[in-house]
Amino acid sequence: MLFIYIKRIFIGFYSLLKGFKVTFKNLLKKPVTLNYPVVKQPMKERFRGMVDLYPDKCVICYQCIKICPTAALDLGHKTLEDNKTKNITKFTFNAELCCFCGLCDEICPTEAIFLNQMYEVSYFDHKDLIKIDLMSPEKYKNVDGGTS
Ligand code: SF4
Ligand code: SF4
Structure with a gap:
């Protein structure tokens, strides 16, 4: 014992x-480990975050629209009276439909559309998620981790 x-x-x-x-x-x-969320992990270059756009670079070729497998992008334009100049009337992104495949980024001839580094994405209102105005410089301003 x-x-x-x-x-x-x-x-x-x-x-x-x-x-x-x-x-x-x-x-x-x-x-x-990191003291998250005070310290955040920098994402790798090839990380696929939210779909983003440099509006000035877009030549309205619609290639991203055609290749998108989930129809997550919506682009509209108007041709001005000179029959040459085209202006974007809407360019929206539906984050709910997107599967983050990156095909839009790959096909874009001018690198106008790309997937940014954002990984903390949450919205209070569902409608904000399904119609993100890619033309707005403040499109991700109210998203956690948003920089623009
Ligand atoms: S990442 Fe893929 S699914 Fe998302 S918008 Fe681009 S092409 Fe469409
Ligand atoms: S593929 Fe690029 S240039 Fe063409 S419409 Fe899409 S964002 Fe604009």
Whole structure:
């Protein structure tokens, strides 16, 4: 009986030392975790965040519209009286439909449309999610982590 009691004390003490060994081994090491959300992980260059647009670069070729497998983009334009100049009347993005495949980004001949680095995306109102105005410079202003 006494032997079992001593054995249990020994095992408990041994487990404690084993635990402390791990603690002391990592005590002065650089943490592998981040103090999120105060510190945020920078995304890799190829990360696919929200669909974004440089309106000035768009040449209204509709290639992104045609290739989008989920019809998440909606583009409209009007031709001015000179029959040459085209102006965008609407360019919206439905984040609910998007599967973040990046095909719009790949096909765009002028690099006007791209997937940005945003990964904290939440909206209070559903309608804000399904019709994001890509022409607006403040399109992601109210989104968590939004920069524009
Ligand atoms: S990332 Fe894919 S699904 Fe989303 S808008 Fe672009 S082409 Fe469409
Ligand atoms: S593919 Fe690029 S240039 Fe063509 S309509 Fe889309 S965003 Fe504009």
